[in-house]
Amino acid sequence: MSYVVLARKYRPKNFAEMVGQEHVVQALGNALATQRLHHAYLFTGTRGVGKTTVSRILAKSLNCVGPDGQGGITAEPCGVCQACRDIDAGRFVDYTELDAASNRSVDEVQALLEQAVYKPVQGRFKVFMIDEVHMLTNTAFNAMLKTLEEPPEYLKFVLATTDPQKVPVTVLSRCLQFNLRPMAPDTVLEHLTRVLAAEEVPAEVAALRLLARAARGSMRDALSLTDQAIAFGNGQLQEATVRQMLGAVDSGHVWALIEALATGDGQTVVQTVDTLRFNGFSAVAALDDMTGALQRMAVVQAVPSLATATDPEQTEIARLAALLPPDATQLLYSLCLHGRAELGLAPDEYAGLTMVLLRLLAFRPPGVAGSATPPAPEKKTLNIESMVPVAPALTPAPAVQPAPARMATLAAAPPVVSAVAPAAWAPVPAPVVASPPFAAAPVPVASAPVVPSAPVPDAAARTADASGAADDGAERWYALVASLVQAGAITALVRELALQSQWVAAQGDTWYLRVAAESLMQPSTRDGLQKALQQAGHAVRLQLEQGPVSDSQARRQVAAGQARQRAAEDAAAQDPLVQALLRDFGGKMVPGSIQSV
Incomplete structure (x- = not known):
């Protein structure tokens, strides 16, 4: 038969x-x-x-x-x-x-x-x-x-x-x-166990688990793979032979890769990929197994009670779950999942696998061991009380250029929150590059007072002169930023740093700015803005600190745009022709249809 x-x-x-x-x-x-x-x-x-x-x-x-x-x-x-x-x-x-x-x-x-x-x-x-x-x-x-x-x-x-x-x-x-639903791996595993018991074929549970996962919910595929594994193993189903037949990656390599990514060990990552290449393991299978392991790790982190005690790999999963915070686990899962589609585009699938894994190292969340994110610049605590108030001084400009129109003049003081004597911009030489005048005052916006990083005296002791100097310094900073942007002297992240920064204070030739986004505090971005200021005639050093920002040139631009939009909507609503259309024809103003120009 x-x-x-x-x-x-x-x-x-x-x-x-x-x-x-x-x-x-x-x-x-x-x-x-x-x-x-x-x-x-x-x-x-x-x-x-x-x-x-x-x-x-x-x-x-x-x-x-x-x-x-x-x-x-x-x-x-x-x-x-x-x-x-x-x-x-x-x-x-x-x-x-x-x-x-x-x-x-x-x-x-x-x-x-x-x-x-x-x-x-x-x-x-x-x-x-x-x-x-x-x-x-x-x-x-x-x-x-x-x-x-x-x-x-x-x-x-x-x-x-x-x-x-x-x-x-x-x-x-x-x-x-x-x-009809795809079948769970555990359901397939139970059925394969009964079938092989009836066939009297010896089989290791680990081998059947590999077959159940490889079937991806199809019982027919599971039985067909079992037939192939019986022939490949000469009548026996052992984990090593089934793994070799399927091209599945040894779980030890998967654990090693995840642990290396958790500790930021790039050398182990590259060496493990070389081992996969040498043994002929599939790069796609490696990412698939890593995705499955990370999913189980995420479950352990979120709902520890759902951990399966009968799973022989559960101990390793729990150990790795303790090495990574939940957000890092989610990030690695997402990158592995999307990286699988990129392997076919790479000239070599193992090179593509290496790049996906190195990307996991490059985009690690801050605070995780081995993170490639540079540390934030050290915050400097200002001794506001030691700052001597200096009256704002404007450097005379050549006769052909109106002195008030140059951005050589800038006076600054700490924010108006206390009786702190304001520091001021030191006199600076005339600008060496041509730039548009910024004599026009920026659009005023209401902003909450900013609390400086150092303790300050009681606000009741603040003087009117200190308040005026502080306001003048902030206004001059935002006017300078607007002038640099308009002149095209700053671009990309340097431009964003200038727009998103809030003026804090000045002490000598050091200007202190506050930004909310940590990504804008990179040393290269700060140096770019500092160089642009120096080329504009301001020989200063910038000191950045991270914190909440309540006032910046970007916020002022947004507020100005909103004000223009409200003015345009009010003008349209008050137009006699528009009112007649609304009254006589039952029309209505469509939200968003009016734009300021």
Whole structure:
């Protein structure tokens, strides 16, 4: 007798043998028991989850006559009567299977429907099963609509598809739809254990776990891979041989990669990738296994009670979960998931794998060991009390240029929050580069007072002169920023640093600014702004601190734009013609349709 593959030998013969589709079995079983039978069924789901199998079991349930030939419609077909045996063998004349992938035209469908006018020859019902029904043409679908909606009482339709989105809604509305779910790895593992026990094939649990994961929810794929693994292992299923057959990465390499990423050890990452290349392990499989491990780590971090004690890898998963904070785990998972699609674009998949893993190191969240994010600049605490107030001084400009229009003059003082004597801009030489005048005052905006980083005296002791100097210094800074931006002297991140910074104070030739975004505090960005200021005639050093910003040139620009927008909307609302249209024709102002120019 010829060998029968496991996927066919262990195909379920009744609903009790169905695995992982309890929701479908329960619905069909109750319908058969109460004989509340629909005339058309649609089974959807990925490959190998049992769509055709359910169709055949349903046909047997409808036509089973029992061992004594006296039975009726049942949810438990006997499997021994002539109808059951013929349906299992594929020779029951009243059960017709049509493969729509290769018989998709209207002619094939019409030939099938021509048989609908004849009553069953052997059984109780005729059953037309159309597999991959979404492959039918539009004309073929239209040809079957009328019969599908009102078939003879002895005719049942069973449709199956892996892509229900392509089935017309006119067909969907005529069918009872059941979605067969992909099977969980644990469900596949249990079934493989029973099958191999019946086959008397020795198997390691770790090997079966690899096969269950590789099946990706398809029981047919799991049994086919098991057949291949039995042949590859010469009648035995061992973890090493199954891993070699599947090209799966040794879990030790996965743990090593995740641990190296957690500790920022780039050398171990590169060496491990070289080991994968040498052993011929798939780069795609490496990322898949890492993604699975990171997902399990995230579960342990979020809900420790859901950890599976029977999983032999759970101890390693818990250890690695303790090495990474949850946000870093989520970041690594996302980058591994998206990096898998990039491997096909790389000239060498192992080079692509290396780049994905190194990217994980480069984008590590701040505060994680080995993070590539540079430390924030040291914050300087200002001794505000030691700053001697100096009256704002303007450097005379050449006669051809109005002195007030040059950005050589800048006076500054700490924010107006206390009785602190304001520091001031020191006199500076005239600018050496031409820039547009910034004599026009910036658009004033209301801003909350900024608390400096150093302790300050009681606000009641503040003098009017100190307040005026502080306001003047801030206004001159924002005017200088606007002038630099307008002149194109600063671009990219340097421009953003200038726009997003808030003036704090000046002490000697050091200017103190506050920014909210840590990404703008890079030394290179600060040096770029400092160089632009020096080229504009301000020989100063910039000192940055991170903190909340309540006033900046960017905020002023936004406020000015909002003010212009409100003015434009008010002007439109007060226009006599607009008011007449609203009054006479029942019109309304569409929000967002008015823009200031």
